[in-house]
Amino acid sequence: MLTAVAAAAAASAGTINVFVRSDTVLTSARNRKRLFHLKPPGRCLEDRTSGSCVPSSIVRSLALPPDVALLEALNEVLPQGGLGARMNSASKEGGFHPSTTNSSLTQEVEVQKQAPRAPFKLGPKIHNWDQQRAAWLAKYPHKRLTPQGRPNMILVTSSPPEPCPAATGDHFLLKSIKNKMDYCRLHMIEIYYNMAIMEMDDFWIKLPIIRKLMVSHPEAEWIWWMDSDAIFTDMTFDFPVEKYEGRNLVVHGWDKAVYEDKAWVGLNAGIFLLRNCQWSLDLLDMWAPLGEKYGNHKNEVGDFLSKELLGRPNFEVDDQAALVWVLYSKPELRPHVFLENSYHLHGWWVDLTAHFDEMITKYHPGDGGSKWPFITHFVGCKFCAGKYNSSSLERCYYEVERAFNLADNQVLKPYGYQHESLSSVDVKKVSDEVTHPLERLGIRLTD
Amino acid sequence: MLTAVAAAAAASAGTINVFVRSDTVLTSARNRKRLFHLKPPGRCLEDRTSGSCVPSSIVRSLALPPDVALLEALNEVLPQGGLGARMNSASKEGGFHPSTTNSSLTQEVEVQKQAPRAPFKLGPKIHNWDQQRAAWLAKYPHKRLTPQGRPNMILVTSSPPEPCPAATGDHFLLKSIKNKMDYCRLHMIEIYYNMAIMEMDDFWIKLPIIRKLMVSHPEAEWIWWMDSDAIFTDMTFDFPVEKYEGRNLVVHGWDKAVYEDKAWVGLNAGIFLLRNCQWSLDLLDMWAPLGEKYGNHKNEVGDFLSKELLGRPNFEVDDQAALVWVLYSKPELRPHVFLENSYHLHGWWVDLTAHFDEMITKYHPGDGGSKWPFITHFVGCKFCAGKYNSSSLERCYYEVERAFNLADNQVLKPYGYQHESLSSVDVKKVSDEVTHPLERLGIRLTD
Numbered sequence: 001m002l003t004a005v006a007a008a009a010a011a012s013a014g015t016i017n018v019f020v021r022s023d024t025v026l027t028s029a030r031n032r033k034r035l036f037h038l039k040p041p042g043r044c045l046e047d048r049t050s051g052s053c054v055p056s057s058i059v060r061s062l063a064l065p066p067d068v069a070l071l072e073a074l075n076e077v078l079p080q081g082g083l084g085a086r087m088n089s090a091s092k093e094g095g096f097h098p099s100t101t102n103s104s105l106t107q108e109v110e111v112q113k114q115a116p117r118a119p120f121k122l123g124p125k126i127h128n129w130d131q132q133r134a135a136w137l138a139k140y141p142h143k144r145l146t147p148q149g150r151p152n153m154i155l156v157t158s159s160p161p162e163p164c165p166a167a168t169g170d171h172f173l174l175k176s177i178k179n180k181m182d183y184c185r186l187h188m189i190e191i192y193y194n195m196a197i198m199e200m201d202d203f204w205i206k207l208p209i210i211r212k213l214m215v216s217h218p219e220a221e222w223i224w225w226m227d228s229d230a231i232f233t234d235m236t237f238d239f240p241v242e243k244y245e246g247r248n249l250v251v252h253g254w255d256k257a258v259y260e261d262k263a264w265v266g267l268n269a270g271i272f273l274l275r276n277c278q279w280s281l282d283l284l285d286m287w288a289p290l291g292e293k294y295g296n297h298k299n300e301v302g303d304f305l306s307k308e309l310l311g312r313p314n315f316e317v318d319d320q321a322a323l324v325w326v327l328y329s330k331p332e333l334r335p336h337v338f339l340e341n342s343y344h345l346h347g348w349w350v351d352l353t354a355h356f357d358e359m360i361t362k363y364h365p366g367d368g369g370s371k372w373p374f375i376t377h378f379v380g381c382k383f384c385a386g387k388y389n390s391s392s393l394e395r396c397y398y399e400v401e402r403a404f405n406l407a408d409n410q411v412l413k414p415y416g417y418q419h420e421s422l423s424s425v426d427v428k429k430v431s432d433e434v435t436h437p438l439e440r441l442g443i444r445l446t447d
Numbered sequence: 448m449l450t451a452v453a454a455a456a457a458a459s460a461g462t463i464n465v466f467v468r469s470d471t472v473l474t475s476a477r478n479r480k481r482l483f484h485l486k487p488p489g490r491c492l493e494d495r496t497s498g499s500c501v502p503s504s505i506v507r508s509l510a511l512p513p514d515v516a517l518l519e520a521l522n523e524v525l526p527q528g529g530l531g532a533r534m535n536s537a538s539k540e541g542g543f544h545p546s547t548t549n550s551s552l553t554q555e556v557e558v559q560k561q562a563p564r565a566p567f568k569l570g571p572k573i574h575n576w577d578q579q580r581a582a583w584l585a586k587y588p589h590k591r592l593t594p595q596g597r598p599n600m601i602l603v604t605s606s607p608p609e610p611c612p613a614a615t616g617d618h619f620l621l622k623s624i625k626n627k628m629d630y631c632r633l634h635m636i637e638i639y640y641n642m643a644i645m646e647m648d649d650f651w652i653k654l655p656i657i658r659k660l661m662v663s664h665p666e667a668e669w670i671w672w673m674d675s676d677a678i679f680t681d682m683t684f685d686f687p688v689e690k691y692e693g694r695n696l697v698v699h700g701w702d703k704a705v706y707e708d709k710a711w712v713g714l715n716a717g718i719f720l721l722r723n724c725q726w727s728l729d730l731l732d733m734w735a736p737l738g739e740k741y742g743n744h745k746n747e748v749g750d751f752l753s754k755e756l757l758g759r760p761n762f763e764v765d766d767q768a769a770l771v772w773v774l775y776s777k778p779e780l781r782p783h784v785f786l787e788n789s790y791h792l793h794g795w796w797v798d799l800t801a802h803f804d805e806m807i808t809k810y811h812p813g814d815g816g817s818k819w820p821f822i823t824h825f826v827g828c829k830f831c832a833g834k835y836n837s838s839s840l841e842r843c844y845y846e847v848e849r850a851f852n853l854a855d856n857q858v859l860k861p862y863g864y865q866h867e868s869l870s871s872v873d874v875k876k877v878s879d880e881v882t883h884p885l886e887r888l889g890i891r892l893t894d
Contacts (some may be wrong), residue, residue, distance in 0.1 A: 123880035128892060132883060135890045147594050161872035163618040170617035171610040177624060179639045185637060192632070193625045195855075195875045196864055212862040215884035346701040408642075417643055425608035427643045433570035438664035443582045445575060447782060 103436040120292035123213050129278040136218040143219040146188050151221035155184055158194040158205055158226050167387030175404045176228045182411045200299035203318045204291040209285050214276045227270035229378040231403045235410040237368035244338055248275040254340035262328050264312035268346040269320035290322040343368035349378045353399040376403045461630040547734050567739035570656050576725040583665040590666040593635050598668035605641040605652055606675050613833030622851045624673045629858045630679040650765045658731050662725045674717035676825040678850045682857040684815035691785050695722040699793035700786035711759035715793040716767035737769040791817035796825045800846040823850045
């Protein structure tokens with residue numbers, strides 16, 4: 001759901017020019033502070049926040065030193081540490097160039113600090129988290145499991161702290177969070193709704209909050225990330241946590257697609273679960289630096305990953321491409337990763353919503369897979385920003401309402417109500433109340 | 448938050464004409480189905496749903512029989528059963544008349560069934576709920592209390608199933624539900640977010656869902672209703688449940704104002720707690736019929752209560768006026784009611800928000816009262832409908848954002864963040880992460 005700054009980059013001889021699409025939605029304070037709008041030639045640079053003016057000649061002359069932090073971040077996850085050489089080579093050849101320029105783009109420049117800097121980190125390196133957490137659990141053993149005897153989980157989702165640009169974007173977000181609240185209540189899962197933009201933003205907003213939840217909630221065995229455009233459609237399906245003994249990352253995907261094909265869509269990073277352990281903190285430490293918002297870093301990494309990964313269009317680095325790359329580059333991680341495809345931990349809406357009506361007549365919730373998808377993910381529907389990549393936003397809204405109502409019918413059933421149709425917000429009574437409501441729960445009394 | 452159909456009524460000689468304001472927001476399927484729009488004189492009545500046409504002469508000639516159900520509902524809660532006589536007397540005198548007519552009103556007519564009907568009920572009469580629930584708890588004794596040893600509670604709130612008419616109404620609702628999710632997570636309270644319009648709507652939507660939650664959740668000792676325009680501002684304050692032993696209804700109010708003065712604002716029905724017991728089901732059975740949506744019932748009861756209660760403007764019956772009337776009329780209920788005013792279970796925003804900045808410098812959360820209000824209630828701010836009774840909606844939005852951020856700062860503090868100011872959506876880091884995050888929880892290890 002979070003809108004990325006879709007950018008094309010031109011870098012030459014250490015001087016950086018960043019082109020940002022004029023329809024970009026900037027969601028973070030950091031964006032607003034660090035981007036300067038370049039007025040027409042001969043004019044000054046306008047600081048969007050203060051409205052003050054900086055002569056463009058000064059900004060253009062800011063030379064970018066070799067980005068040591070970027071090299072370190074990429075080398076960390078390169079099999080043969082190859083990018084440093086590639087970048088040096090590219091620099092000698094005159095730098096990276098965007099394949100096309102777009103006249104509709106607004107020219108933007110980011111001000112760079114000149115000194116080499118430390119690698120980006122989400123926080124100080126934690127070395128013995130497993131021991132720390134074990135000591136805490138030994139002190140509070142009753143907090144290890146839920147009253148139902150299952151591992152504690154926190155589901156976390158996020159949306160921007162400001163109103164959506166799209167007219168009904170916030171109403172969609174409201175239904176999205178209700179859907180998650182319902183699932184979490186029914187399955188005894190804690191839920192954390194984030195609206196704060198911390199160390200990272202856009203696609204990457206999830207990483208800092210996941211780390212913070214891990215280290216602040218030692219009682220939680222799993223942190224479950226879920227994008228706002230993902231809807232639980234099977235409210236009965238229980239996440240099969242026992243299946244993942246020894247695994248620390250569970251994400252929808254396919255081994256061959258990630259480990260052999262290096263496919264950008266070999267997994268879907270919109271929904272995943274991370275075990276609260278040292279391994280996961282280490283994974284975040286490898287993953288996060290690839291998405292650092294600094295200078296032209298995100299465009300350079302995006303450019304690199306578009307060349308390396310199968311089927312990735314060229315835009316700034318996204319968390320999913322970076323995760324595919326980390327898992328591909330670090331084979332030692334794989335034994336602790338479960339790429340799940342036996343049910344729809346992520347199901348692409350385009351494949352699923354047309355079958356909802358047929359599904360209702362033939363099957364029932366609890367399957368989680370092709371007969372009744374666990375999670376229907378509206379990838380590509382920019383409900384909040386108001387854009388859609390390849391289809392109409394109206395279709396997105398129509399289908400997401402049906403997905404929400406499909407789930408809501410399961411929530412309302414015990415209260416005797418159902419939606420009048422899958423596309424209707426109105427509900428109708430389908431069963432009358434009784435004078436002995438607990439009889440269905442095995443309590444039989446006479447008046 | 449829910450928008451009422453603000454109506455003035457004219458009834459004479461058994462023929463009913465209902466005037467509905469043209470800016471009315473109809474939130475329910477029932478509204479849409481049962482209201483007919485009267486076109487200019489000589490034209491037909493248009494059924495808004497089907498677009499079909501009914502000659503207005505036919506609708507106008509529908510005679511309303513004496514409303515037995517209304518008489519029974521009011522007589523049930525009248526000290527001397529006086530309204531029947533008053534209504535008969537009014538009928539002989541030529542019926543009720545609105546004190547003014549408004550040329551901006553759109554004329555509406557509701558079609559009435561002619562046969563006398565049964566009194567309105569939320570559901571079948573349940574007689575032995577305490578025994579049924581006790582039997583269930585005996586069977587599942589571990590479900591009586593939370594793992595923390597406190598009575599189980601379900602907080603329930605609601606908002607319309609369709610987008611708000613006001614541009615940023617849904618964004619406000621999003622922050623409102625996040626605020627409630629945060630409080631409930633921190634205090635181990637279940638939360639149910641209702642978007643279904645069941646047997647009653649507008650002000651009254653709360654009653655059916657409260658009853659359904661009671662009879663479907665025998666594990667819950669309390670059902671806590673909270674309007675969407677009420678914001679938790681003290682996230683530390685714990686609802687003092689032990690204080691209410693023997694009480695079944697807890698609501699902000701004053702004994703004298705309700706039991707002596709019959710004041711409309713003697714209590715605030717936007718936030719209250721009902722114990723899950725027979726007494727509460729009986730209270731709902733007395734309360735709900737006063738708000739039945741049938742014919743001119745709501746206007747007639749509203750007219751009656753405006754005459755009986757202190758300080759109530761004349762509009763259709765609201766749940767608060769009806770509750771004041773029930774508690775006034777039935778002294779036998781009072782021993783089980785706690786009208787709370789020792790802290791802000793409901794605090795009127797106009798009295799509170801101007802003191803937020805001073806409060807932060809002088810006091811700290813946990814007080815719940817004048818030093819740090821537990822709940823700040825934006826009574827009168829129609830965030831979703833986009834109207835405000837006596838001040839500007841802009842001020843409402845400005846102050847509710849500050850209230851939300853005041854609470855959010857308490858949520859973010861353990862993660863090291865705070866809002867840049869009370870009126871800013873942006874957050875800033877205020878404390879660095881550490882390598883041993885659990886030391887503050889008493890876990891000390893060396894690397």
